[in-house]
Every structure is written in structure tokens, then in C-alpha cells.
Amino acid sequence: MELSDRKKAILQAIIEDYIQSAEPVGSRNIAKNHDLGLSAATIRNEMADLEEMGYLDKPHTSAGRIPSEMGYRFYVDSLMHRYSLTMEEITSLQSSMDRKYSQLENVISEISEIISKTTNYPAIVELPAENSCRLKSVKMMLIEQGSVLIVVVTDAGVVRNRHMKVGSNIDYEVVDSISEFLSGQLTGLCAEDFTPARLMLIYEAMASYGDFLKTVIEFVLECLGNSKSRVYIGGASNILNNPEFENIDRAREFLTFIDRKENVSRMLSLTESGNDEHISIKIGSENQAPEMRDTSLVVANYNVGGKLYGKIGIIGPKRMNYARVVSSLELINSQLSEILSRMLYGDKE
Amino acid sequence: MELSDRKKAILQAIIEDYIQSAEPVGSRNIAKNHDLGLSAATIRNEMADLEEMGYLDKPHTSAGRIPSEMGYRFYVDSLMHRYSLTMEEITSLQSSMDRKYSQLENVISEISEIISKTTNYPAIVELPAENSCRLKSVKMMLIEQGSVLIVVVTDAGVVRNRHMKVGSNIDYEVVDSISEFLSGQLTGLCAEDFTPARLMLIYEAMASYGDFLKTVIEFVLECLGNSKSRVYIGGASNILNNPEFENIDRAREFLTFIDRKENVSRMLSLTESGNDEHISIKIGSENQAPEMRDTSLVVANYNVGGKLYGKIGIIGPKRMNYARVVSSLELINSQLSEILSRMLYGDKE
DNA sequence: GTTAGCACTCGAAAAGGTTGAGTGCTAACA
DNA sequence: TGTTAGCACTCAACCTTTTCGAGTGCTAAC
Numbered sequence: 001m002e003l004s005d006r007k008k009a010i011l012q013a014i015i016e017d018y019i020q021s022a023e024p025v026g027s028r029n030i031a032k033n034h035d036l037g038l039s040a041a042t043i044r045n046e047m048a049d050l051e052e053m054g055y056l057d058k059p060h061t062s063a064g065r066i067p068s069e070m071g072y073r074f075y076v077d078s079l080m081h082r083y084s085l086t087m088e089e090i091t092s093l094q095s096s097m098d099r100k101y102s103q104l105e106n107v108i109s110e111i112s113e114i115i116s117k118t119t120n121y122p123a124i125v126e127l128p129a130e131n132s133c134r135l136k137s138v139k140m141m142l143i144e145q146g147s148v149l150i151v152v153v154t155d156a157g158v159v160r161n162r163h164m165k166v167g168s169n170i171d172y173e174v175v176d177s178i179s180e181f182l183s184g185q186l187t188g189l190c191a192e193d194f195t196p197a198r199l200m201l202i203y204e205a206m207a208s209y210g211d212f213l214k215t216v217i218e219f220v221l222e223c224l225g226n227s228k229s230r231v232y233i234g235g236a237s238n239i240l241n242n243p244e245f246e247n248i249d250r251a252r253e254f255l256t257f258i259d260r261k262e263n264v265s266r267m268l269s270l271t272e273s274g275n276d277e278h279i280s281i282k283i284g285s286e287n288q289a290p291e292m293r294d295t296s297l298v299v300a301n302y303n304v305g306g307k308l309y310g311k312i313g314i315i316g317p318k319r320m321n322y323a324r325v326v327s328s329l330e331l332i333n334s335q336l337s338e339i340l341s342r343m344l345y346g347d348k349e
Numbered sequence: 350m351e352l353s354d355r356k357k358a359i360l361q362a363i364i365e366d367y368i369q370s371a372e373p374v375g376s377r378n379i380a381k382n383h384d385l386g387l388s389a390a391t392i393r394n395e396m397a398d399l400e401e402m403g404y405l406d407k408p409h410t411s412a413g414r415i416p417s418e419m420g421y422r423f424y425v426d427s428l429m430h431r432y433s434l435t436m437e438e439i440t441s442l443q444s445s446m447d448r449k450y451s452q453l454e455n456v457i458s459e460i461s462e463i464i465s466k467t468t469n470y471p472a473i474v475e476l477p478a479e480n481s482c483r484l485k486s487v488k489m490m491l492i493e494q495g496s497v498l499i500v501v502v503t504d505a506g507v508v509r510n511r512h513m514k515v516g517s518n519i520d521y522e523v524v525d526s527i528s529e530f531l532s533g534q535l536t537g538l539c540a541e542d543f544t545p546a547r548l549m550l551i552y553e554a555m556a557s558y559g560d561f562l563k564t565v566i567e568f569v570l571e572c573l574g575n576s577k578s579r580v581y582i583g584g585a586s587n588i589l590n591n592p593e594f595e596n597i598d599r600a601r602e603f604l605t606f607i608d609r610k611e612n613v614s615r616m617l618s619l620t621e622s623g624n625d626e627h628i629s630i631k632i633g634s635e636n637q638a639p640e641m642r643d644t645s646l647v648v649a650n651y652n653v654g655g656k657l658y659g660k661i662g663i664i665g666p667k668r669m670n671y672a673r674v675v676s677s678l679e680l681i682n683s684q685l686s687e688i689l690s691r692m693l694y695g696d697k698e
Numbered sequence: 699g700t701t702a703g704c705a706c707t708c709g710a711a712a713a714g715g716t717t718g719a720g721t722g723c724t725a726a727c728a
Numbered sequence: 729t730g731t732t733a734g735c736a737c738t739c740a741a742c743c744t745t746t747t748c749g750a751g752t753g754c755t756a757a758c
Contacts, residue, residue: 024750024751026750026751026752027751027752028750028751029750038700038701039700039701039702040701040702040751041700041701041702041703042699042700042701044751044752044753045699045700045753047752048752048753058752059709060707060708060709061706061707061708061751061752061753062706062707062708062709062749062750062751062752063708063709063750063751063752064750064751064752102511102571103509105454105579109579109610136492136493137490137492137498139490141486141488141500143485143486143502144485147694149486149500149502149508151490151498151500151510153490153492153498157512159498159510159512160452161500161508161510162451163506163508163692163693163694222451230454230458234608235608236585236586236604236608237585237601237604237605237607237608238605240597240600240601240604240605241601245597246597247597248589248594248595248596248597248600251589251597251600252586252589252590255585255586255589255604256586256589258586259583259584259585259586261458343512344512345496345512345514373719373720375719375720375721376720376721377719377720378719387731387732388731388732388733389732389733390731390732390733390734391730391731391732393720393721393722394722394730394731396721397721397722407721408740409738409739409740410720410721410722410737410738410739411718411719411720411721411737411738411739411740412719412720412721412738412739412740413719413720413721699758700757700758701756701757701758702755702756702757702758703754703755703756703757704753704754704755705752705753705754706751706752706753706754707750707751707752707753708749708750708751708752709748709749709750710747710748710749710750711746711747711748712745712746712747712748713744713745713746713747714743714744714745714746715742715743715744715745716741716742716743716744717740717741717742717743718739718740718741719738719739719740719741720737720738720739721736721737721738721739722735722736722737722738723734723735723736723737724733724734724735724736725732725733725734726731726732726733726734727730727731727732727733728729728730728731728732
């Protein structure tokens with residue numbers, strides 16, 4: 001059953017008042033503060049209807065109404081207006097992100113700080129996970145007598161390295177020739193191409209360096225394997241600024257939940273991924289975790305060079321200013337993509 | 350003025366009872382639960398003395414006594430017994446740390462999780478900072494047409510890398526010869542050795558690749574520069590399990606403080622560093638932050654290969670089981686040193 | 699269909715009362 | 729002289745009761 005325009009207007013007024021005040025909204029307030037041309041009594045009738053239809057809840061008989069999850073869902077899908085960030089907000093955000101980042105980990109933690117400062121909610125940043133990697137380059141270098149560094153580059157642009165102890169009989173030239181050889185054998189392969197038959201050939205060709213080869217190949221495979229996506233959470237304590245977390249037990253329950261990264265990962269995996277532009281909003285129980293019952297998750301996807309995927313987002317009370325959060329995340333997201341592609345692929349701005 | 354043995358025994362009893370119960374301790378309870386052979390009235394007199402001397406506080410007239418900061422200080426310095434972890438505790442801790450770590454960041458976050466799980470307090474892990482680096486090795490590799498990877502290894506065993514875009518005129522052999530050349534020129538140097546005169550010579554020798562050289566040298570310098578130590582905090586919500594944080598405003602104040610890494614860094618810098626074995630305890634206001642007024646910081650130093658330094662620790666209520674925390678940190682610390690040296694220098698166990 | 703009016707509901711906050719753990723002090727005791 | 733029993737006093741914590749007011753649902757009039 002379709003909602004009449006009048007019901008929509010009332011629903012919107014209630015939700016927006018509630019987002020603002022965190023107090024159940026009564027019919028009188030709606031009549032007074034919104035120019036709907038209706039009396040409190042009429043609004044009361046409509047509210048009773050909206051409640052019956054499932055868009056509103058009542059904490060108890062003599063309180064006002066609060067939006068139900070269905071109400072919020074309808075609001076973000078159909079009623080919410082776009083929020084335009086002010087010029088100051090935009091420039092301040094941009095300038096806070098306009099600095100030189102040298103390491104991936106730094107970017108992640110800085111970004112999460114920026115997100116939580118901008119929105120005043122706990123921020124989530126997912127470290128990019130590599131997808132379907134091919135080996136672009138593998139090289140060994142003798143660092144000093146007995147110690148070799150393995151460097152692996154995948155086509156996602158990700159570089160990893162590992163130290164390896166080797167016998168002192170191995171000198172510069174041996175390392176170079178093994179490096180050359182393995183590079184020729186392995187470049188361009190993905191994990192599935194490492195068949196026993198192929199490995200056998202490699203080992204046979206350089207049988208006297210079996211241990212050496214084995215360590216390198218193991219490491220390469222580790223790099224090609226789908227890396228676990230990692231999750232970073234910043235500004236968790238921000239959630240305590242919201243009246244729904246005045247209760248210490250509730251606060252503890254939520255913060256303990258958030259502290260465990262696997263919980264956050266699981267929720268992130270429930271949000272849509274892929275499409276660069278899309279922002280997904282999961283309200284309360286849609287996150288399938290009881291600890292999230294009065295919070296929502298807002299997530300944006302980023303994507304660098306078509307190879308690296310990740311997500312950024314926030315967790316706020318269901319009663320959050322969705323429009324504003326969405327706009328902020330969109331802006332931060334686009335900046336982040338730029339920073340990362342500059343950093344990982346050396347693109348000039 | 351020296352404390353009599355009897356006063357010491359009473360002080361210790363009070364502190365240990367308070368650590369256990371978090372409730373002000375009364376004279377009657379001490380008399381009943383501890384075999385001091387004294388009546389409540391006598392203990393009352395001694396308590397009045399201890400209060401006058403500054404070792405005890407009274408929340409209000411008709412409550413029991415609680416230890417003052419001076420009381421805690423005296424306790425950890427002179428009264429506290431060593432706590433011996435049980436065999437089960439030791440083996441369970443060891444087995445939880447006995448897995449393969451592949452990346453530094455993983456170790457850090459896993460360790461912080463282990464610390465906070467073991468102690469039930471928020472954990473702090475400081476990422477190792479490098480000291481006084483020398484360049485051990487620098488190498489460039491052509492990853493694909495137009496894209497070069499710079500790999501830098503310092504004598505602290507730390508490896509960093511960066512992508513660099515180059516003109517398409519630069520091929521495999523050019524990269525190799527520049528790599529060879531720079532390696533010869535720069536290996537063994539520390540940041541101070543990069544004098545203008547020396548740089549001039551380098552630029553002149555390969556004038557046609559000026560941009561290329563400049564980028565590499567900048568990156569090398571960045572790697573040699575003292576890296577900012579970074580701090581990782583895990584299990585912050587654990588603090589909420591303690592009755593001193595029942596009050597939501599107090600909880601928010603503390604968690605907000607802890608969320609800002611620079612606050613934690615500043616506190617860490619107040620603790621002693623250097624000596625590998627030493628554990629330092631800062632009680633309440635000794636941390637010089639009002640937000641820490643009823644918490645203590647317990648920190649252990651670790652040190653890998655004489656080159657990498659860092660700290661691990663916890664923040665708990667002043668009323669924590671110091672003895673137990675100290676023992677746990679000692680054990681975790683020694684395991685961590687092993688893990689890191691294995692990882693960074695490839696040492697076999 | 700809309701609105702004014704009114705009785706009713708129920709949580710939040712304020713006010714008052716009770717309880718009990720703990721203290722300090724005094725006087726008696728070894 | 730140090731120790732102890734006894735007693736009056738204090739005060740936060742808890743419980744109960746009362747008051748208050750925002751909000752509702754329903755009815756009757758417009």
C-alpha cells in the first residue's frame with residue numbers, strides 16, 4: 001500500500017525531528033514546527049496509521065513516536081534530500097587530506113581519523129584487498145653475507161618482501177642467477193599456475209639450491225594468495241556522544257563488539273561491493289548483529305586502478321544525519337582513491 | 350619517617366583488599382580477614398595514622414579507606430610480591446603467540462590483542478622506531494615499461510619501497526646501471542653523510558638522469574630519517590569492565606583521551622626506556638594527564654638486535670593487580686622479541 | 699475529513715525515609 | 729602504655745511515595 005503525500009510529509013517531519021532531538025516526537029510539536037497546515041489531532045490520526053503500517057514505533061503509551069527500522073529504510077530510500085557540503089567544509093576536508101603520505105598504514109590511520117573527525121562517528125577503513133593476482137616481478141638481492149631479501153610485486157601494485165637466511169656459500173652471482181632464473185619461470189603466473197609438475201621442473205633445474213627455491217616459492221604463493229582484508233577502526237569513543245549510549249552496559253556491549261575486527265569485517269561483507277559510486281546503508285538489525293540494533297552502518301566502496309578494492313564507512317546511531325554522512329563519505333572517498341593511486345602506482349597528480 | 354612493620358602489613362592488607370573489591374576497606378574487615386592478631390579498634394588507630402601520613406584516603410567520613418597514590422607507589426616499590434604465572438597460563442600464552450607472522454602490522458595488532466585478552470585491560474604496542482640508520486642496500490628494479498621500484502634496506506633490517514614513474518626511454522639496462530652506480534655511492538652512508546658536495550658529484554656523474562636520481566635519493570633520505578614511532582591501542586573497551594568507569598562521562602573522557610594516539614605517545618615518552626628488562630609503572634597523576642587520574646600505565650621495553658626499540662604495555666585502573674600484569678608483560682615481551690628478530694632478520698629459532 | 703476538548707497513561711524527577719557500614723572517641727583493661 | 733570494647737554519630741545508597749507534564753486516544757462538534 002502506497003503512502004499518501006501527507007503521510008510521507010508527516011513521516012519525514014517526525015524522522016527529521018527525531019534525528020535532531022533524540023526524543024520521541026509528539027503530534028503537537030509536528031503541528032507547531034512544521035508548516036503542514038494540519039492540527040495536532042489530525043497528525044495524531046495519521047501517526048496512528050503510520051504506526052499500524054509499521055513505519056513508527058511507540059516507546060510507551062504516553063510518549064511520542066519514534067521511527068521504526070522500516071521508517072528509516074523508507075526515509076533513506078525515498079524521502080531523504082541530498083545534503084550539500086558548504087564550501088568551507090569541502091575546502092577544510094580537502095586541505096586536511098592534502099599532505100604527503102609515505103606508507104599505506106599511515107594513510108589508513110590518517111583517513112580513519114579524518115572520517116571520524118568529520119562525521120563525529122566511529123570510522124571504519126578497510127585496507128585494500130588484492131584480487132586475482134598475477135606475479136609481475138620477483139627478485140632476490142643479497143643484502144649481506146648470508147642474508148637475502150626477496151621482493152615480490154604483483155599486478156595489483158603491491159610489494160612485499162621477506163628476509164631469508166642462506167648458507168655462506170651463496171654469493172652475489174649465485175643469487176643473481178637464481179633470481180634471473182626464477183623471474184623467468186614465474187613472472188606472469190597466478191597462484192593456480194603453480195602446479196606440481198611445473199614446480200618439479202624448477203626444482204630439477206636447480207636441484208642444488210632446493211631449500212632456497214622452496215622458501216622463495218612459498219613466499220611468492222603467500223603474496224599471490226588472496227590477502228585477508230584488514231580493517232581499521234578509529235574514533236570509536238565518538239559513539240559515546242550519543243544519548244542512545246548513555247547506558248554504560250549498552251556502551252560496553254557496543255564497544256566490545258566493535259573492538260573485534262572480525263565482527264566489523266563480517267558486517268562489511270554484508271554491504272554491496274563493486275560499484276565505485278554507490279554508498280550502502282545498513283540500518284540496525286540489517287547488520288545481523290544484536291549489538292548493532294540501534295546503530296547503522298554507512299559504507300562507500302573505493303577502487304584503485306581496477307585492482308585494489310576496499311571500503312570506508314562509519315557507524316552511527318540509527319538516528320543519524322544520513323544525508324550529511326553520505327556527502328562527506330563521497331568526498332573523502334574520491335580523495336582517498338587519488339591518494340592511493342598516486343602512492344601505489346606513482347601516478348603524478 | 351619509616352613505617353613500622355605493623356603499619357606496612359596493614360597498608361598491604363588494605364591495598365590488596367581494595368584491589369580485589371574496589372570498595373573502601375573498613376577496619377573490621379581487615380581484622381576479620383587478615384590474621385594480624387589485632388582488633389578492629391587498633392587497626393582503626395593505625396589507619397588514622399596512615400591517613401595522616403598520606404598513604405590512605407577517605408572518600409567521606411563514614412566510609413572505609415582507599416589507598417592514595419602515595420600508598421600505591423609505596424606498594425609497588427616495597428610491598429608487592431612477585432606473581433608467578435601458573436604453568437597453564439604460561440603455555441596458553443606461548444601457544445597463542447606461536448604462529449607464523451608475515452607482516453609487521455599483523456604482529457602488532459595480534460600482540461595487542463593478546464595483551465588485552467591476557468590482562469583484560471587496554472593494551473598499548475609501540476611500533477619499533479629505528480635509531481641511527483645506515484643504508485645497507487638500495488636497489489632499483491624495472492617492474493614494467495615506465496615503472497621502477499626502489500627498494501631500500503637499512504641496517505636496522507627495515508625494508509621500504511616505493512614506485513616511481515620513469516620515461517619510456519629507460520630500459521632494463523639503464524635501470525641496472527643506475528642501480529649499480531647508486532648502490533656503490535650510497536651503501537654504508539647515514540643521513541648526515543648526504544652532503545651537498547657528495548650529491549653534486551653524483552648528479553654530475555649521471556647528469557642525464559637527474560630526476561631519476563633525485564627521486565631515489567629523496568626516498569633513501571626519508572628511510573634513513575628517524576621514523577616516527579607509531580602506537581597501536583587494542584581492547585580499549587576493556588576499561589569499561591572496571592567499576593571506576595561506571596560513570597559514562599568518566600568513560601567517555603578516558604576513551605576519547607586514549608583514542609588520540611599522540612596522547613598515548615606522550616605518556617609512553619615519560620616512561621623509562623633503554624633497559625630491556627625493566628618494567629616501569631606510572632600511577633595516576635604521574636602520567637601527567639588529568640584523564641589518567643585513576644588509571645596506571647605499566648610498560649615494558651623491548652629491543653631487537655640492538656637496533657629496534659619499542660614498548661608494550663597496558664592501562665588499567667590504579668586499583669589493578671600490578672604483580673600479575675608485570676609477570677604477563679614480561680613473558681609476552683620476551684616472546685615478542687623473539688618473533689620480531691625472527692621476522693626482521695630471518696633468524697631461525 | 700478536520701479539529702477542539704478531555705480523561706487517562708506513564709516515565710522522569712523530586713522529596714522523604716530507612717538502612718547499615720564505617721568512623722572517632724572515651725573509658726576500661728593487661 | 730598499648731590494646732580493646734562500647735557507643736554515638738555520619739553519610740552514601742537504596743527504596744518508596746509524590747508530583748509533574750508531555751503525549752495519547754476517543755468523542756462530539758464543525
